[in-house]
Amino acid sequence: ALSGEDVGRAARLLDKHVESYILNAEVVRVRRWVERLPEEARCSLPRLCVYYAWALEFEFQLDAAEATMAQARPSASFPASQIAIHADALRVYAALHSGRYARAVELARAALESLPEPDADKAHPAHGTHPVDREHPTDDLLTVRGTILLGLGIAALELGQMEAAYEALQSALPLNQRSGHRYGVLSCLYYMMWIEDARGALSQELATGERGLSWIELWSSAGDLRRPPARLLAHIRQQMGLVYYERDDLGRAALYLRQASEYYELVGSAYRATSYAYLVDLYAALGDLERARRSLQKLVRNTLTPGFSLPATPLPAVIAERSLSLSRCSPELNDLFADAVRWA
Numbered sequence: 001a002l003s004g005e006d007v008g009r010a011a012r013l014l015d016k017h018v019e020s021y022i023l024n025a026e027v028v029r030v031r032r033w034v035e036r037l038p039e040e041a042r043c044s045l046p047r048l049c050v051y052y053a054w055a056l057e058f059e060f061q062l063d064a065a066e067a068t069m070a071q072a073r074p075s076a077s078f079p080a081s082q083i084a085i086h087a088d089a090l091r092v093y094a095a096l097h098s099g100r101y102a103r104a105v106e107l108a109r110a111a112l113e114s115l116p117e118p119d120a121d122k123a124h125p126a127h128g129t130h131p132v133d134r135e136h137p138t139d140d141l142l143t144v145r146g147t148i149l150l151g152l153g154i155a156a157l158e159l160g161q162m163e164a165a166y167e168a169l170q171s172a173l174p175l176n177q178r179s180g181h182r183y184g185v186l187s188c189l190y191y192m193m194w195i196e197d198a199r200g201a202l203s204q205e206l207a208t209g210e211r212g213l214s215w216i217e218l219w220s221s222a223g224d225l226r227r228p229p230a231r232l233l234a235h236i237r238q239q240m241g242l243v244y245y246e247r248d249d250l251g252r253a254a255l256y257l258r259q260a261s262e263y264y265e266l267v268g269s270a271y272r273a274t275s276y277a278y279l280v281d282l283y284a285a286l287g288d289l290e291r292a293r294r295s296l297q298k299l300v301r302n303t304l305t306p307g308f309s310l311p312a313t314p315l316p317a318v319i320a321e322r323s324l325s326l327s328r329c330s331p332e333l334n335d336l337f338a339d340a341v342r343w344a
Helices: 007-023 027-034 039-043 046-058 062-071 080-097 101-114 140-158 162-179 182-198 202-220 230-246 250-267 272-286 289-303 315-327 335-343
Strands: none
Touching: 007 027, 007 039, 007 046, 007 182, 027 046, 039 046, 039 062, 046 062, 046 080, 062 080, 080 101, 080 140, 101 140, 140 162, 140 182, 162 182, 182 202, 182 230, 202 230, 230 250, 230 272, 250 272, 272 289, 272 315, 289 315, 315 335
């Protein structure tokens, strides 16, 4: 439809499927299509406008996400009340992605209090149910509640409130399962892995990661048209790679960390920068200084991309640390010491 310049049809098709794409974390795909539409076509379809705002939010385009959400015009099928609950949830993530974690907790708790409780049979999947069993979620309230609880868990984790974070993530998991929010399901497992890592429960962390990978495999064999969520696949593989690195099992660590980096590159995720930083560490530990330096060069190039931002990660400090580390490995790499000072 886009190729044939049938803008109206393209917008209607995308509006029909955009929720499923975003809940499967196909952010780049959605942005690529939506940004070929005239602004008026997007704004006239509130669902499309709202989920495009979420796509921008996932990529840390915080101001653009807020402005896009404000453009959504209510309709009979997507009324103002639905737009409002998404706007509340988006504010939670805007605070989260800008490093204002206490504010994110405050906003999340206020948003949850304003939402009615979901029905018990909707909130908890039946025993033996597929981990995500609905292709087209129909209960927006369930989706948003699960999303907000996930944000609350992440914010509490960043504040060091481990028990509160784990409790929020465990509450979010069944809601995201039932609503068909694959990204939310895997995000819950991923951040639970973080907490298990902080507790030193590395075997439990690997088991949680394997749980997520087995679900991805199950979804991939289910025969629907959605791709495996590469972004979260990368997150989980990277976290498992770090566990193996911690255990000095460098062979397995290399397998998982390389795969994570490849998936981040595949979807164009901003998180590919952190994957390059971990590959610097890995290759240095393996004594492969040439690959370590190439990974450092990738890290530098990515952080210099216009518009690139990871607000919660001090990337210049990360680069300085890796440059300094490599400069100590070999006299031939002494030039990196000057780079480390400059980045610091």
